[in-house]
Amino acid sequence: MNIDMQRFHATFFAESREGLDAMEDGLLALEAGRQDGETIHSVFRAAHSIKGGAATFGFQTIADVTHVLETLLDELRAGQRALSADATEAMLGSVDVLRALLGEAEHGLAADPAQVQAILGRLRAVLDHGNACTATTTATAQASASGWDIHFQPGPGLFLSGNDPLRILRELAELGPLQVSARLDTLPPLAGLDPLNAHIGWDIQLDAACPQAAVAEVFSWVEDECDLRISPRQQTAAPANDAGTPAPAAANAPMAAAATPAPVAAAAAPAAAHAEAESSIRVSTDKVDALINLVGELVITQAMIKQVSTSIDAVHAEKLLAGLDLLERNTRDLQEAVISVRMLPVDAVFRRFPRLVRDLSSRLGKQVTLRTLGEGTELDKGLIEKIADPLVHLVRNSIDHGLELPEVRTAAGKSAAGTLTLAASHQGGHIVIEVSDDGRGLDRERILAKARERGLAVPDAPTDSQVWDLIFQPGFSTADAVTDLSGRGVGMDVVRRNIQSLGGEVQIDSHAGRGTRTLIRLPLTLAILDGMTVASADQTLILPLAYVIEALQPQDADINTVAGDGRVLRVRGEYLPVISLREIYGFDQQQAAHNKPLVVVVESDGQKLALEVDELVGQQQVVVKNIEHNYRRIDGVSGATILGDGRVALIVDIGGLVRRQRLPQAA
Template sequence: MTTPDHHNTSIDLDRFNAVFFEECAEHLADMEHILVALDPAHPDGEELNALFRAAHSIKGGAGIFGFRDLTVVTHELESLLDKVRGNELGLTATMIDLFLEARDAIAMQLAGHRDGAAVDQGVIEDICRRLRDQIETNAAAAEASTSSHVPSAEPMTGFRRLEIVFSPDNDIFQRGVRLENLFNELAQLGDLSVKAEIPEAPPFEAFDPEVCHARWIFALDTAAADEEIWDIFEFVAEREQLTIITRDEQATAAPSPAREDIPAPASTPAEAAIAPMGRRAYDRDETAPGAFGRRGGEAESSIRVGVTKVDQLINQVGELVITQSMLSQMAAVLDPVLFENIHRGLLQLERNTRDLQQSVMSIRLVPISIVFSRFPRLVRDLAAKLGKQVDLKTVGEATELDKGLIEKVADPLTHLVRNCLDHGLESPEARMAAGKDPVGTITLRASQVGGRIVIDVMDDGAGLSREKILRKAAERGIPASDAMTDEEVWQLIFAPGFSTAETVTDISGRGVGMDVVLRNVQALSGRVQVSSEPGAGTRVTISLPLTLAILDGLSVAVGGEKFIIPLNAIIESLQPKPEEIKSVNGRTVVHVRGEYLPLLPLHQLFNLETAVTRAEEGIVVLVDVEGEKAALLVDALLDEHQVVIKSLEANYRKVEGTAGATILGDGRVALILDVHALLRMR
């Protein structure tokens, strides 16, 4: 046996590693998010701090869990970030690009550890070297500029460095004094750094958390008079508890009032270390309110639970719902007067189980921002590659949908966004020639409409070209005619093998695009629609069910079996009259309200024996999927239910014409029809 050392304890470690990987992934996502939004001219100090903390957390975790290689890049990244946030180096666009590359390198290393993916050491070394180069070259430049800058700075009169020693009463906490408010007020007077000291700690037994033993030493660069400082401490401290010492007149370069926004070059690195960022010096503490990694109170009140546990819970609640409906069915035969209590209890049980089911389902719902957040980076990179200028807008990021759906909708959305960039938006020159803003806009919008989630991907580009699509369709042998409506023409882009890009690029346009999008979305019981206006842009709308786990359906009987037809596909059901049944080319159609709908006898599709073989003897259910209509012939309609969707593939295989199965109130299995697939089966 030649297992590596750390594998001996791998059972436990694997679990911890998984948590570490997950956290790293989150940190990396956060970094990307911040980096893409970061404006090199006016970086927000808090965001720089957040970046630093993310890198630092990854480095720290990697060190603890023994992923030495992960610490290498993060260390270099951290060093450079530290200089930037300390205002020693000015942030440049190159740096942001470099940070992004470094982030990708770390992601690659992470994937290497987690999934055994290949790690290109050359890339890692290259990144490290370039990060170091940035520090060295920029440090030299910064030094040159500051040394010429400092002497020329106008020394501000009355500007000085103060040392304030604050030794409060022991009972300051008990009096309810909020020290952070004090710190805030002081920080508004100038550059502040704070240090706490415990001059004499009591023995451990005598330690009381409400008794204050600490004293604070503030270093403050300010133009304010002593009186202003006294005022701040007015209600907190007696005069003798506060000492103000003037350390140095004209301590640093004059801080401008707008210091928070413009990173002033610090005079020397040593000084920057003492009082680097004004009132943000203490904010760097991760426990500071609003600091990165804390996101309000949410972090404290949420727990990390494995998806399998949640799914198990959902399954069990599904069982409960089935048991409950079984009980209701059994009790239905009982005399409502004699067994009034049972009926009332069962009604209550039904309400409770429904509520419980809804609550449990909501656990799986996650905000779509998880998917949207990956697009700023994608758009940024692609736009640079294509030489286009793009502004990405996201709306409705808080819209929630099922976690399983989120994962599966990411690919189609990526494809659509790429299409917008590649085919939809014009080059800046073409836009200007058309009298439009050279910066194109791509909008991602999510919203909940009824029981469905609607995601729009919109661009304000050239729009789809009817002529081009028709020409291309003819070239590709896709049936099309000039008489088609715009709607129908737009649908052509979903045909397999269709691509209208003038040149095939590596970004999109391999002709596998839209049909794959359509297929992926349909696999999620979703729909795709396109609308477009020449010159104004294109909009692709994806509509998805809220969850894949439950479905509203109508149960129907066919030859002793029961089937569930999804309610959202049903238009109406009726008993046709003999004269409404017609035969066209040997196929039976039903004539309803001026429309001829093909008749699909379910007993034929599913090879079942039944007494009802003629349409006028049974019931036809009219269904509509994406504008395609048909009439399903069934023996009888049974009931309307909310059913829990179960996979047939878990233990068996996919059954043609079905979207899964469910368990009915009587404990029997019923197949859920996939109406779209049924239409293809005839």
């Protein structure tokens, strides 16, 4: 039977990347001092799993690198060597190389052969320096055996779990010479043979003076799906009989009882992995996106039916209206359930930063402590993937520009190690991600000087928030010299543009000598939002409900004109800028409103605005449609939606209006 192995590749690549993330996390934990057996074992198991899959699918270079890496990890796990800085650097380097090799195997992005050979050389140099032959002698003495007799009877479902007895035999052969006999007594008649089930058992003689743990490790992924017995074969042991069955021995007991105690609980991880596999499935994101799109269409259809039903006499359509109310509740529950499928903890992006912080701080000679908060906060997978690059830039900025060198911090009365914080939390209908440091803070005068030097419009007596906004101008940089980390003027403007494309906003708060805090506010999902429907002229607009504070009808005495052209509204002693949506979007100015204009108070980036509208239509959930992908970006518009009557309504970009009001010269 020919099996198309290509269909298993996607699973291998996904699991291998997860394994590399686990390896990197474990290695950084070991370097930080958490050198417990379970951490070492988790790194070893990830390398072993990647090696086994790579060998199965024929990715030989990946298998070669992980084999050498696995050997080094095995010695660390067995306590035969101490963890050194050289070993940590080499193993972290191997993670980078393996990522490149996976990219080559999956997407054809050629990995650098010189880097592959260089990392193999570094790993082997660490192994040679540790005198591995002494460790082997010690392990042999502990085993008190010249080889091993192995009874291996796979369970019927072993193939269905993705395992292959022949691959296991090939891994055993790497430990030493094998004599293998197949046992066919469990093979059913041809008529009852199921090619998807495993039937053949194996009796194996391994002529290798290796630790029993090394033999048991080969079977670690199948120990719950087979009958396995490993017995030490002494020099004077009786030879195998004609059938190849090992001679009886007192140690002929199940592996779990006979295994030599290891520094870690080796049996716990496979069981946990097996339980996890049973409680979750891998689903293509394309399928989930298609499901979300269908739910979105259902929302539009439900709104359409509800709008039509309003024209029916309620006396004759009482049951119809009750059914529509029930449909609306069920539709909302279905939306939330489907959207939750795409939600991932923000830790999926936070976990990449310990390595980045370690490498950058070491390179710049700085001491940095990374603190993460709210890692379990969930965010839409599409946002998770797109927020990573802006966060990387902000973290690099904090380490390069914000945090001082140890001696500078000490002289300023601070601890030598700076603190970089990544935090995530839910606030209203948004998720807020914070990147903050306790460094030197932004230099207000330096930013103003650079802005004037570049001819940027600077308000008279600008507030701090207006000054900080200047660093988001294209090409703006205060760096004295161009390096590969900064100074090219490509950065914060791209960060803001990327976040705006996700329907979010970014805000900076900084204090000299105390540090800088950058807040990113994002919608919980890109698919559906709660909105307030308003009318301006003959157009219907949607205000995202998460930004709306209140709606009111102001008195003439509450509105004042400032500097001849601006208007402000007094609300409970606070003066808010008034913006007419008619004027902003260029709607028909001749068409008079039927009633006195209303005002909707909104807030973004800590600043409130009073939006002047003609009518409040209602509140509803809307399906967000991207305009930029189908047309182009429009200032003041974050997207569009389809109403129940089939008309298109624009979604107001509240954050964009706030920024436009804050810096009118740059608008």
